[in-house]
Amino acid sequence: GESVGLHLPTLSVQEGDNSIINCAYSNSASDYFIWYKQESGKGPQFIIDIRSNMDKRQGQRVTVLLNKTVKHLSLQIAATQPGDSAVYFCAEAPMNTGFQKLVFGTGTRLLVSP
């Protein structure tokens, strides 16, 4: 996996804070959205997904919000931990191409300080 993105947007938070990572998508035909976490030297790891017929979905410590009007997606991480430090990507897929061809954003690096 990718190790360092020198020009990635970076979000720095303290351990225990809540984190919000944002993503703007471009294709209004996208029906399916996923958030991935990528640690240094590893491939992307699925966190949570949401279909376009929903505007909010919750998982364990994570919440994804979808605003189709402004084509915006956000990932909220509650009580952020040092182990959450990674690069986070949103990915989108239009239903008319199937969910196989994921289109990834450029990513946001999350740095969590103890």
Next chain:
Amino acid sequence: GAGVSQTPSNKVTEKGKYVELRCDPISGHTALYWYRQSLGQGPEFLIYFQGTGAADDSGLPNDRFFAVRPEGSVSTLKIQRTERGDSAVYLCASSLTLNNEQFFGPGTRLTVL
């Protein structure tokens, strides 16, 4: 069980050479995907297989790139006449069937000198 594995983890080659990158998907997964990730970017779709056939190869950048999956399990991504711009991490993913969660391997870092 074991996740997606990719070999080699790193490959350094010279411009103009031929390389093969291997992906072993999770056992029983029928769908397999290849992505390319350049430094500081998100993965870009290259090709995916359902079983042995390439269902969509629209992401392959040019005819120097080719991928096979002859027995519906292991896949090989082949790059001919490598160029410096091919340097990237090549990621493989598999899913149980189409439209299921994609599980990614650790990638092969290709460096073309």
